[in-house]
Amino acid sequence: DLIIHVRDIAHPESKVQSEDVIEILTSLGVRRDTPQIEVLNKIDLLPEEDREAIIARAARDDHVCALSAVTGPGLDTLMETIAGMLDGVKLEQEIVLGFAEGRKRAWLFKEGLVEDERQEEDGFHLTVRWTRRQEAAFNKLQDKFPLLVATLPCLSIGRAVETVTSIDG
Numbered sequence: 373d374l375i376i377h378v379r380d381i382a383h384p385e386s387k388v389q390s391e392d393v394i395e396i397l398t399s400l401g402v403r404r405d406t407p408q409i410e411v412l413n414k415i416d417l418l419p420e421e422d423r424e425a426i427i428a429r430a431a432r433d434d435h436v437c438a439l440s441a442v443t444g445p446g447l448d449t450l451m452e453t454i455a456g457m458l459d460g461v462k463l464e465q466e467i468v469l470g471f472a473e474g475r476k477r478a479w480l481f482k483e484g485l486v487e488d489e490r491q492e493e494d495g496f497h498l499t500v501r502w503t504r505r506q507e508a509a510f511n512k513l514q515d516k517f518p519l520l521v522a523t524l525p526c527l528s529i530g531r532a533v534e535t536v537t538s539i540d541g
Contacts, residue, residue, distance in 0.1 A: 374457055375408040381426060381438070382417035407457050409435055411450060416440035462501050470495040476513050485510075 377393055379386055390410075412430060415423045415438050423438075430438035430446075437453055439446025464487065469477050477496055480486050485506060488499040502510070 373406050374454065374461070375402065375406055376411060376454070377408060378411040378413050380414050381412040382414040407435075407461065409437060409450070409453055409457065412436065412438045413441055415446065416443045459503050459505050462503055463507075464499060464501045465507075466497060466499050468495050468497050476510070479510065479513060 375397065377390070379390055383389065412426055415426055417440075418426065427438045427446075430436040430449075434453070437446055437450040439450055441447070473495070477498070480498060480500060483502075483506065485500045485502045486498050487501050490497050
């Protein structure tokens with residue numbers, strides 16, 4: 373989860389509005405440790421001295437971005453901040469890999485993502501802790517190690533048969 377709190381920093385009641393939002397989030401049960409970004413929007417409407425002070429404040433805090441959605445300054449920084457915070461959020465999931473999926477299993481261990489593993493009849497049950505980016509990289513492994521279709525002679529009846537073999541195991 374990531375909360376992006378956008379404030380109209382040029383509004384005279386901006387501080388009070390911000391406090392109201394914090395109260396509402398608390399009443400909704402949003403935990404204090406939920407990642408948040410405070411976006412100070414409409415800096416283009418501020419006098420230059422105030423704008424510079426707001427930009428300096430944002431530069432000192434990784435969770436605050438100053439920008440103007442209309443004129444553009446600060447949007448790149450906001451996008452980078454969002455990407456950085458989402459990349460850093462780790463999710464715990466259980467996945468099941470068949471016994472023939474050794475390369476995928478090895479990749480998970482090489483990346484240090486496996487928290488727990490147990491072997492059952494249907495394969496390896498792994499508890500992994502990863503970011504969305506790591507999960508996407510794992511999901512691309514199927515493209516990297518596709519199934520190969522090979523034509524091999526069948527010696528018992530003397531004709532060719534098509535055999536599907538995975539190079540993953």
